[in-house]
Amino acid sequence: MIQERYGPEVELCDIGSGGLALLDHLHSQELMIVVDACFQGKPPGEICVMEPNLDTQTMDVTSVHQIGPLETLAVAKRLFQEKMPQRILLIIVETNGIDDKTEKAACQQVVAILDMEIEAWQRNHITSIGK
Structure with missing residues (x-):
């Protein structure tokens, strides 16, 4: 299970489909x-x-949410600068027209990137702690 994969730190x-939940x-x-x-009109499963x-x-990525993470983070940077992460990495998966086999492969690729x-x-x- 992915919850135990990386350790307590x-x-x-899972914020579901509500992009603004990212603010929390x-x-x-x-x-x-x-x-x-x-x-985005890319091949299904493309990452x-x-x-x-x-x-x-630019906000040229159409999220499956009412407001996507890019829009949420751009607004948050202006409103909550003190809460912003030092580094943000966005992994976007094209899901339009995706089938089960392609979805499984994309999930494996995402986990490899996360790893x-x-x-x-x-x-x-x-x-940095040891210094």
């Missing part, structure tokens, strides 16, 4: 990784990984 949250998870953390389903520049990022990013964060976090 990593918080995993801003705690000035070192790293926030947001995984979101979207409709885009980005570190959005919330000052200039890599969280492992790198943990290495850097341990290194």
